[in-house]
Amino acid sequence: MFLDSVLTRNAALARYAAHLHDSGAIPADTYVMDLDAVGANAALLAAEARRLGLHLWFVAKQFGRNPELVRAVARHIPRFAAIDPAEARTLRAAGARAGNLGHLVQLPHRALPQMLAWRPEAVTVFDEANARAVSDAAAAAGTVQDVLVRIEGAPGVVYPGQEGGVPLTGLDAFAETAEKLPGIRIAGVTGFPCVLCDPASGTPQATATFDLVLGARDLLARRGHRDLLVSAPSATSAATLPLLAERGATHGEPGHALTGTTPLHAHDPHQPEQPAYVYVTEVAHRLADGRPAVFGGGFYARAGTVEALVPRTGARLAVAPAPAENIDYYRLLEPGPAQPGDTVLLAFRTQVFVTRSTVAVVAGLSTGRPRLTGLYDPLGRAF
Numbered sequence: 001m002f003l004d005s006v007l008t009r010n011a012a013l014a015r016y017a018a019h020l021h022d023s024g025a026i027p028a029d030t031y032v033m034d035l036d037a038v039g040a041n042a043a044l045l046a047a048e049a050r051r052l053g054l055h056l057w058f059v060a061k062q063f064g065r066n067p068e069l070v071r072a073v074a075r076h077i078p079r080f081a082a083i084d085p086a087e088a089r090t091l092r093a094a095g096a097r098a099g100n101l102g103h104l105v106q107l108p109h110r111a112l113p114q115m116l117a118w119r120p121e122a123v124t125v126f127d128e129a130n131a132r133a134v135s136d137a138a139a140a141a142g143t144v145q146d147v148l149v150r151i152e153g154a155p156g157v158v159y160p161g162q163e164g165g166v167p168l169t170g171l172d173a174f175a176e177t178a179e180k181l182p183g184i185r186i187a188g189v190t191g192f193p194c195v196l197c198d199p200a201s202g203t204p205q206a207t208a209t210f211d212l213v214l215g216a217r218d219l220l221a222r223r224g225h226r227d228l229l230v231s232a233p234s235a236t237s238a239a240t241l242p243l244l245a246e247r248g249a250t251h252g253e254p255g256h257a258l259t260g261t262t263p264l265h266a267h268d269p270h271q272p273e274q275p276a277y278v279y280v281t282e283v284a285h286r287l288a289d290g291r292p293a294v295f296g297g298g299f300y301a302r303a304g305t306v307e308a309l310v311p312r313t314g315a316r317l318a319v320a321p322a323p324a325e326n327i328d329y330y331r332l333l334e335p336g337p338a339q340p341g342d343t344v345l346l347a348f349r350t351q352v353f354v355t356r357s358t359v360a361v362v363a364g365l366s367t368g369r370p371r372l373t374g375l376y377d378p379l380g381r382a383f
Helices: 003-009 011-022 035-052 067-074 085-093 109-117 128-140 168-178 208-222 241-247 263-267
Strands: 030-034 079-082 097-101 122-125 145-150 184-190 195-197 204-206 229-231 277-286 292-295 307-310 315-318 330-332 343-346 358-363 371-376
Touching (some): 003 011, 003 307, 011 030, 011 343, 030 035, 035 241, 067 371, 122 128, 128 145, 168 184, 168 208, 195 263, 208 229
Parallel strands (some): 079 097, 097 122, 184 229
Antiparallel strands (some): 277 292, 292 330
């Protein structure tokens, strides 16, 4: 999906990743992350957000909650949107501050005392029961916590496994209850996804869920709530920040833009964010029909994996589709000049936190003095 982009705009990363594997410094099934590029992307996004009067909460799940990368991002975007408590703890330990907690995954009730003690800017709640739980925990600590109301997504827009939220038609009733809870204050609204890229062209477009979120903001404003936050995540990048500003959002949540791997980047290699990672594996064996099988562990069902590069021969081999029932032991390539032990490079959309991959961080590529700075598991723990 991103192989052309990496080879065109960050060829040094591809070369160094291949060298690291060939030399035995990194194993197969490793994501090699360009620390310099991630930091530069964060700086670019922060500057564009300031220009437009927007605020950002960064997301780290796609690059494995890696502490080196978190610190590089946090120098420019200090606060994070954590996917779950484990991520929140890892990011906070790396020095970032809590922005939005609970957006994609609600905070477990028993984790609330610890999470709220960090004084996050916002906690997202999907329903009355979670609003009460946050209120009870905050009140017990003697504080009032700002919450964002997650609005139920429009039909056909919500991803499977990510359902939930207050229906717009039920927001009045929800607000009437929430306004009486002593430990929370309704601070704004959010939904997911608010922006998606057209599969054919990569053009970013607002979704029907974004419209529902704006309708929710207006309803709460009519109830007397002021200075409401509107967080409009998904596909947040330099190219989509103007869209967020034009539509009245106050916050974006960049994730894949930090590594130059949104769907827009796959279609347009001239986007300002640099591609910042490659996936490194090796040929495990060849089938009788000549197809090479590469070691897996880091492939992702929604990755859009298309092509692999075999640096030894220069061959670019098509990647065979994997059915939904596939277990990620191997991935098959189309027949071509590749032998067991050969290094193979791929570049595709990933979510490192759901893999079993190694994450290798490299620095100095931007100055021509690359070095491997650390090896980590997919949850950000150093080897």
